[in-house]
Amino acid sequence: MLILHCPYCGVDADETELAPGGEAHLKRFGPGSSDAEFEAYLFQRENPKGVHFERWRHANGCGKWFHAARCTTTNEVFGTYSAQVTEPPRDIHDKITGKRPGWLSRWLS
Amino acid sequence: MQRYSVFAVAREAMRQHTGWHRAWASRAPRKSYDVIIVGAGGHGLATAYYLGKNHGLTNVAVIEKGWLGGGNTGRNTTIIRSNYLQDPSAAIYEKARSLYETISQDLNYNVMFSPRGVMMLAQTEHEIRGYQRTAHANSLQGVQTEFISPQRVKELCPIIEIRGPRYPVLGALWQARGGTARHDAVAWGYARACSDMGMDIIQQCEVTGVRSENGQVTGVETTKGAIGCNKLGIVVAGHSGVLAEMAGFRLPIESVALQALVSEPIKPCMDVVVMANTVHGYMSQSDKGEMVIGGGADGYNNYTQRGSFLHIEETVRALVETFPIISRLKMLRQWGGIVDMTGDRSPIISPTPLGNCFINCGWGTGGFKAIPGSGWATAEMIARGTPGPLAAAFGLERFREGRFIDESVAAGVAH
Numbered sequence: 001m002l003i004l005h006c007p008y009c010g011v012d013a014d015e016t017e018l019a020p021g022g023e024a025h026l027k028r029f030g031p032g033s034s035d036a037e038f039e040a041y042l043f044q045r046e047n048p049k050g051v052h053f054e055r056w057r058h059a060n061g062c063g064k065w066f067h068a069a070r071c072t073t074t075n076e077v078f079g080t081y082s083a084q085v086t087e088p089p090r091d092i093h094d095k096i097t098g099k100r101p102g103w104l105s106r107w108l109s
Numbered sequence: 110m111q112r113y114s115v116f117a118v119a120r121e122a123m124r125q126h127t128g129w130h131r132a133w134a135s136r137a138p139r140k141s142y143d144v145i146i147v148g149a150g151g152h153g154l155a156t157a158y159y160l161g162k163n164h165g166l167t168n169v170a171v172i173e174k175g176w177l178g179g180g181n182t183g184r185n186t187t188i189i190r191s192n193y194l195q196d197p198s199a200a201i202y203e204k205a206r207s208l209y210e211t212i213s214q215d216l217n218y219n220v221m222f223s224p225r226g227v228m229m230l231a232q233t234e235h236e237i238r239g240y241q242r243t244a245h246a247n248s249l250q251g252v253q254t255e256f257i258s259p260q261r262v263k264e265l266c267p268i269i270e271i272r273g274p275r276y277p278v279l280g281a282l283w284q285a286r287g288g289t290a291r292h293d294a295v296a297w298g299y300a301r302a303c304s305d306m307g308m309d310i311i312q313q314c315e316v317t318g319v320r321s322e323n324g325q326v327t328g329v330e331t332t333k334g335a336i337g338c339n340k341l342g343i344v345v346a347g348h349s350g351v352l353a354e355m356a357g358f359r360l361p362i363e364s365v366a367l368q369a370l371v372s373e374p375i376k377p378c379m380d381v382v383v384m385a386n387t388v389h390g391y392m393s394q395s396d397k398g399e400m401v402i403g404g405g406a407d408g409y410n411n412y413t414q415r416g417s418f419l420h421i422e423e424t425v426r427a428l429v430e431t432f433p434i435i436s437r438l439k440m441l442r443q444w445g446g447i448v449d450m451t452g453d454r455s456p457i458i459s460p461t462p463l464g465n466c467f468i469n470c471g472w473g474t475g476g477f478k479a480i481p482g483s484g485w486a487t488a489e490m491i492a493r494g495t496p497g498p499l500a501a502a503f504g505l506e507r508f509r510e511g512r513f514i515d516e517s518v519a520a521g522v523a524h
Contacts, residue, residue, distance in 0.1 A: 001417065001418055001419070002409075002417065015417055015419055016419055019408070020408040020409035022363075022409075023363075023410075035509050035510075036509065039361075039508050039509040040359070042452070042508070043361035043451075043452045043508045044359045044360065044361050044508075045350075045359075045360075045361070045362065045363050046350075046359075047350035047360070047362055047363050047364055047410060048350070048410075049348070049350070049351050049364075049412050052410055054409065054410070072364075072410050072411045072412050072413075073411070073412045073413065074413070075411060075413060
């Protein structure tokens with residue numbers, strides 16, 4: 001079973017306690033944006049086979065939203081972090097690079 | 110092609126079955142083809158078959174990274190039905206269902222289509238209204254379905270407990286012409302027919318890149334070398350996102366694991382397919398006697414082909430209430446497939462931003478039933494260069510235009 005560490009209440013929560021929230025760090029487009037931007041925000045997803053950043057909620061626990069970095073092929077969890085950020089923090093990046101050498105991040109250029 | 114018939118079986122019985130030929134040829138890839146189809150599952154092979162049969166295109170290769178029909182075609186619960194709410198869905202699923210009726214004769218390969226009837230249980234007041242609406246829509250679309258009473262449900266499937274405390278059966282949407290088929294045989298039958306038309310089916314050949322020039326596709330790079338093509342069809346279900354990235358575009362798709370399980374075999378006890386969408390479970394009995402049970406999809410992206418324990422438990426817990434008879438059965442096997450979910454739970458059959466590159470994906474949890482119709486529509490699109498009437502509503506542009514084919518209400522999670 002998938003187990004994620006909730007960065008707020010500190011519990012290692014089983015999948016049964018958690019509610020998945022989809023791809024993380026989407027840029028929100030609203031009124032005034034182009035059709036293509038709005039479509040991309042609403043529907044188009046990275047859907048990677050490998051490292052994925054996503055949102056989770058500790059629904060049957062403290063109730064807080066948080067972020068997780070997970071591999072979609074092995075379900076290996078690289079780490080969880082605060083919901084109050086717009087991109088993955090440096091230490092999560094480093095952890096992933098340590099375990100997946102050659103991994104390319106779209107947040108580092 | 111060696112024709113299969115009762116005489117062939119009798120002839121071979123006389124000589125210890127030494128005269129059977131290979132069903133399809135295994136060839137090395139040539140330098141180039143008119144059309145390359147990536148993905149030798151049901152949809153890819155059906156596309157290739159109808160390219161040859163309906164459009165006379167036989168210089169075609171079907172490339173598969175694993176083995177033929179080893180993805181979702183070999184991992185589903187084999188249900189065939191066409192009781193969808195929206196007109197474009199009813200059209201393509203009904204086309205598929207009607208092709209299934211004669212496909213064994215058409216392919217000279219027994220796919221064991223068994224139109225035993227499919228019932229979708231209404232277990233809440235909302236479901237009653239929803240299914241009555243679907244029944245009305247179906248009668249306008251020319252799809253034969255009816256809304257039946259709990260007593261009729263009990264007659265058709267005596268092992269159902271219709272007065273369950275949490276999930277009583279309040280009625281059902283019944284499609285007498287729905288049923289099941291042998292999933293592997295569908296892939297094998299199409300593969301044999303494609304091979305007979307001179308097409309190359311290349312297994313264990315993974316596509317690693319898509320080649321293009323001036324915005325037009327020119328071929329693919331594979332683990333068996335580069336292969337050129339004039340037109341490319343991507344029919345890879347759960348891995349559509351991976352191929353789309355190689356081709357340089359993004360899809361409105363997320364891949365999740367959907368799982369199913371079978372029980373130990375028991376004597377025949379149900380001769381219909383029952384789907385219970387409120388509790389996300391569906392069940393039928395295979396010819397071997399196993400109860401085939403399908404459940405809900407995982408809630409998070411993954412490519413693991415196994416699925417989470419949580420969903421198995423949910424499914425079985427709910428089904429045990431509706432079918433008390435299964436409570437002491439042992440599970441024999443469990444497996445998962447990677448399904449490609451779109452925002453409106455309807456498929457994509459569409460040209461792509463890359464010229465002469467077409468995609469067929471997004472069948473989500475319900476692709477098996479659509480195989481012949483999907484292949485028919487995709488072949489038509491690839492041959493003509495633009496989608497025909499069956500595929501027209503399923504274009505990628507519908508997400509930008511807000512023109513959804515919303516089946517998430519009509520079909521729930523169980524397709």
